[in-house]
Amino acid sequence: MQYQKTITLRDGTPCILRGTNSADAAQVLSIFNLTHAQTDFLLTYPDESRMTVEEEQQYLAKSADSADSIEICAILDGRIVGTAGISAVGHLEKLRHRAEFGISIDKDYWGRGIGRALTLACIDCARTAGYSQLELDVVAENTAAQALYQSVGFAEYGRNPRGFRTRSGQWQELILMRMELN
Structure with a gap:
């Protein structure tokens, strides 16, 4: 899946999303x-990442060629400062509506608007891919992220009190x- 857009952050800085x-x-x-x-x-913790650059290259190439998943990066001054993405929950008939x-x-x-921009970009891509539901998990203590997600239309549907240890x-x-x- 492909995506590209230039936005202006809250402080007036241009940011490329692609x-x-x-x-x-x-x-x-x-x-x-x-x-x-x-x-x-x-x-995850950083030391749990076992992916090599070569494996990441393969993953990103597959994502770029996919019709139903994408990894989007936010670029400021030529440097990637954040990423976001969507992927299928599953490809079985009863699951393929969910990302x-x-x-x-x-x-x-x-606090500069990058999170909102990446979130909205992923919502657009999920719609383009034909999904009818987009899902996420957020740590309860992360109130800023919760507020962002609620402001763009996400709603809570449950809690897992022991979700992470x-x-x-x-x-x-x-x-x-x-x-x-939809």
Whole structure:
């Protein structure tokens, strides 16, 4: 799937949103590891990433060629500062209407409108791909992300009080959210 759009951030800075490709692999891996080290709100720890640059190249190429999934990057001053994407929950007939959404942004760029822009881009792509439902999980303590998701139309449909267990042994409640796209 392809996507490209230039937006203006809250501070007036231009930001390019575009679908990733295999040439982005090293930067995408770098921003993945950085963002996963900056917050405890994401699914994995940076040291759990086992993907090589070559494997990331293959994954991004497959995503770029896909009709129902995409990885979008946010680029400021020639540097990837965040990524977001959608992928199928499953390809069986009873599941193919559902897509999952994920996002991560370098903490130095939080609060500038990049998260909203990437989220809206993924919603557009999910509609284009023909999905009728977009889903995500958000850590309950991540109130800023919850507010963003609610503001663009996601609604809570459940909670998992032991959704994540941190390395320090703490439980993190996950809020399950979804958006109907049609």
